[in-house]
Amino acid sequence: MAATRDGYGQALLDLAVNEKVVVLEADLGKSTKSLHFRKQFPERTISCGIGEQNMLLTAAGLASSGFIPFASTFAIFTERAFEQMRNGVARPNLAVHLCGSHGGTHTGTDGSSAQSIEDLAIFRTLPNVVVLHPCDDVSTRLLTIQLADLSQPSYTRTARNKTPVMYDGRESEIEIGKGVVLQEGTDVAIIACGVMVSESMKAAEQLTSQGISATVIDMHTIKPLDEELITKVAKSCGTIVTAEDHNIIGGLGGAVAEFLSSNIPTPLERVGVKDRFGESGQADEMLELMEISSPHIVSAAIRAINRKK
């Protein structure tokens, strides 16, 4: 078990050999895990105080001068700087890498004010912006390292709480823009991101015991969406379930629905937060309350299969 935010912190240390890499914080470096970088490279770490708007544009100014800025805060507070991200970063296509930690209801007891359930949706609407939501610390670390080579900005959501490590020996398959098939099946394809990937694997196991064979995909990149892979599993499985700790509006489920309806109409069940706010509770209690834990993925898979012609 490990938290994706630890993968982010580790990646910043890995990237530090590149002197162009700079780190920006808005008083949450201890939480987002940029603190490890700060401790070792204080001269390349910029404290912006509790000021997210200023942080985003300071990062933009650094990017315009040839640096590779990694800025982080809680996912929910990145939203305060949405217009800065839109007008100051995405529009001039400056390669600023924004990380929102503590995303989703899984963040837990801090309650609904801290549980961003719309970040993936809003950043996905911005041209030029790559949107990531990795499922474990291993993939977060590798994807974050890859970001440094991008010539466009990005938003990455990480999670506060620990989740199972999904990648052990398959690291070479992790690449921005490419979903990873964690398990191959024939009856239904479950496309998940973030903390819901391990829930989906649990669901697949439960489905197996019912004689149902499921494909499970870690769709760590929400944008650009791996359309080739979605097309492939839409054909091979004939029905799809998406799973995310995010509003069912506009996130991974929304992106997959948009693609399927325009290109390869396929029955789709979306597991996600049903357009409501959360409350204080433990991470596992939240997944239960939001009806997105593995039993709910199982039910959605059965509904999806029943919708096949």
Place this chain on the structure above:
Amino acid sequence: MSMSSTELQELARKCRVEIVKMVYRAQAGHPGGSLSEIDLIAALYANYLRVKPGSPDWEDRDRFILSKGHASPGMYAILAEMGFISKQDLESYRVLGGVCQGHVDMKWCPGVDFSAGSLGMGLSFGMGCAISGRLKGSERQIFVMLGDGEIQEGSVWEAAMAAKHHELGNLKVILDRNRIQNDDFCETQMRMFDIPAKWKAFGWSVKEINGHDMDEIVEGLDFLKNTNDNPAILIAHTVKGKGVSYMEDNPSFHGAAPNDEQFAVAMAELGEVVN
């Protein structure tokens, strides 16, 4: 070679003519804030900024960030005078595909260092440029022009606080204190009380000048250029619409174009012969 006050005044006059022409041709745009800022910008470009019109992306250049990006005609006029863009390019203001976008845009126009259009963003961006200069050991200086209405945006004060925290002595602000914003006089929209005291309280070095008196402008820009141990702000008291009688101190010309008759009056007042 440094221009004299008289030469700077003539440079600014030529820019004023182009500003009014741009807005007149487009029948849209922001003449008021362009005319209030132009004496300052003209002097800055002519005598202070270390830039190379032939290589606008020269890494070690000084940066000029027009945060009040709607006052783009003023910036385009001086960029054309300096040779970053052609006089012909000025005709593309607000025209589809034109280098002179409605608000200054670094993706479209050579010599523009910041894509503006949303107020309260330029100082933060300038901070990033200033930190970059420091990290690279560069002598470059960063000049940010803010509008007075613009400093009602809270994020300006995030940046003001952060710039002092980081002791960015290479970051300089010129505040175009023209006392008018979109809807009305600033005093009506949001009273700002003692603006110099606010910046001083944030730890900045502050100087006030008459933003249309070239001798004072030179003195003020000298102050900015030579204050390198602290972030510095030059508060320039200006007149919105300066140089065109009916636009002066008139909130209606924050964002409106002159009609044919008004255009003729403006050209006459600015000493421009129009066929």
